[in-house]
Amino acid sequence: QLQLQESGPGLVKPSETLTLTCDVSGGSSGTSAYYWAWIRQPPGKGLEWIGAIYYSGTSYQNPSLSGRVIISADTSKNQFSLKLTSVTAADTAVYFCARAPLGTKAAGSFDIWGQGTAVIVSS
């Protein structure tokens, strides 16, 4: 059974860059059958799609994040990463990585999630 696990610093200072990694176990991240996404949830609020990366290396980000997002993948390590630059307190959230199927009726749904990692932006 494929599992996802986020890792990264729990505390980041304002204006710095947040870097998170999602480790894929029990399966391969190097498959064209899925894409890999980052989603976040501020305390007490709803879910926000941050962006995603496909097997081809093509990535997409939410325009609401004003070009601050870089998503990359290292299939040799079976992991993908999120960099969020110039963070502010508004970026405080639980960050989830997730898998989305491609080419089936489930395409674009998020069928497997990591447990989430809490990030606080504060000096």
Place this chain on the structure above:
Amino acid sequence: DVQLTQSPSSLSASVGEKITITCRASQSINTYLHWYQQKPGKAPNLLIYDASTLQGGVPSRFSGSGSGTDFTLTISSLQPEDFATYYCQHSYNIPRTFGQGTKLEIK
């Protein structure tokens, strides 16, 4: 961006009741609509994809319907473990967006 509006935002119901949550899209999204359940401190769990297809392992008391702009999630007979927050999400285009959530509480 496609805006998804859920109603109600919160709902109080009793065990055994049937409830319906609605998700309305700001434009037609065909059936590219999915539903999740989230419990406190946990990641969301996919319940229904493609508007009406039950994800494997999800109890049959959950069902979804709709296409275009109007969608519903129905729980036919509430169980104690169903009290949680529910979200809809579209995959019609980029960016993916979620509804604001419906919190289902015990009456």
